[in-house]
Amino acid sequence: MSWKERITVNLLQCGGRPCIRGMRIRVIDVLDLLASGLTQEQVLEELPDLEKEDIEAALKYAGSRLDHPIIAA
Numbered sequence: 001m002s003w004k005e006r007i008t009v010n011l012l013q014c015g016g017r018p019c020i021r022g023m024r025i026r027v028i029d030v031l032d033l034l035a036s037g038l039t040q041e042q043v044l045e046e047l048p049d050l051e052k053e054d055i056e057a058a059l060k061y062a063g064s065r066l067d068h069p070i071i072a073a
Helices: 027-035 040-046 052-066
Strands: none
Touching (some): 027 040, 040 052
16 A cells, blocks of 8 residues: 555545545644654554554655755745
8 A cells, every 4th residue: 555545635524634544643643743753653652543554654745745846036
């Protein structure tokens, strides 16, 4: 399963923000926990409905959203 199959967007759920596998766990929630210093194992303990592949998908999704050229004016 690729990250594109794990990250879902539903306009009627979480304000249309990207979520993990249709659950109400937003990608930003996972990223915030990692950014605050939690390990992947700690994130899985904090959010037991997640799978390791979900965390990897959230990271890959974020990377894909940021991978664009900056055009200087």
